[in-house]
Amino acid sequence: MLANYGYKDGSGEYFIAIDTDKCNGCGACVKACPADVFEITADPFDPLAEKQVAVIKEDHRKKIKYSCALCKPTGERPPLPCTAACEPQAIAHSW
């Protein structure tokens, strides 16, 4: 399943998509993220699956553009800590 967290506003689309078919719940993203936006829980969108996956914390969903600002300087952008840490490549950013 593709879980899109974030929003669209006048300035653009700010979504982090987590592919729960790829995510193995390893928690590497939780450790890597300086803004503490991830957490590992039972998949909230597939309640019968009993699988642990990464989700974006509720309080970051409405301000994800700002939560991630540190990792996304204008100009040359280094690899994002979260996507770099995620071995199965389950994380994608829309901006």
Place this chain on the structure above:
Amino acid sequence: MTEAVATAQKREYWRWREYDWRDESLDWKRAGGISVGIDVGSVSSQAVVMCDGKLFAYSSLRTGSNSKTSAQRALEVALQETGMPREKVNYLVATGYGRVNIPFAQKAITEIACHARGANFIYGPTVKTVLDMGGQDCKAIRCDGRGKVTNFLMNDKCAAGTGRGMEVMAELLQIPIEDVGPASLSLPEEPPPVSSTCVVFAKSEALGLLRQNWSKEKVLGSFCLAMAHRTVELLSRVGVEKDFAITGGISKNIGIVKRIETKLGVEALKPSIDPQIAGALGAALFAKALYEKELSGNAKTGS
């Protein structure tokens, strides 16, 4: 005297009708498992009672200031006249905005999962795209033939033009909420959309337009068009695969539904069951599955 009373009971245009339903032909006493789903939304609350996976009773009421009492009331109203005591319920799942504050629920499940599951029950396995238009937000959901979510998106940012927004408009323009959709369609041609669907801004924008001598219908049309526009934008990110269905309170507003259909070039399925109960219905279906799981788990461990 009567006149004084009439003014005191000023008409509330936003106020929609609460309702309930039950299948009198179904004998709950013969059911093996009774599952309940309660959806406590920001504007309305629904309770759905199922017997062995068959729809037995439901209610749809306004949400009060407290999630727990709103949930309790919804269940009481659904069960009234059925003779079923609450203790007969085997498993209860809560969903919606207030789901975490319902202590008598065995489990809380997100609306997204519940709406997909509920839409699958209402519209059948051909439904692949569900748009849930609720009281305070809007969700675009893709699902498979079993009602399992495959992709979703929520407008998390603001409570833009949704059920609450409609209530504000109905009150502002003094048009009963049930008439908003038809009134917005009674125009010779489409007006330009209002620029904002944010409840606060749209209100002041609407007042401005009225001052420029726009008719109430034109203002409504313009507001509905803007809402449809935003919703279609949201849908475009997950993609629309047929069949397409709309759930939630706004699915009954023909002024919005028609405009979304026109923009998408796709018709929404016509519901056989009230689409406003989709969330609670999905929750009741999960309750059934979880109850069965619990039973088979107990059987295995021998307890």
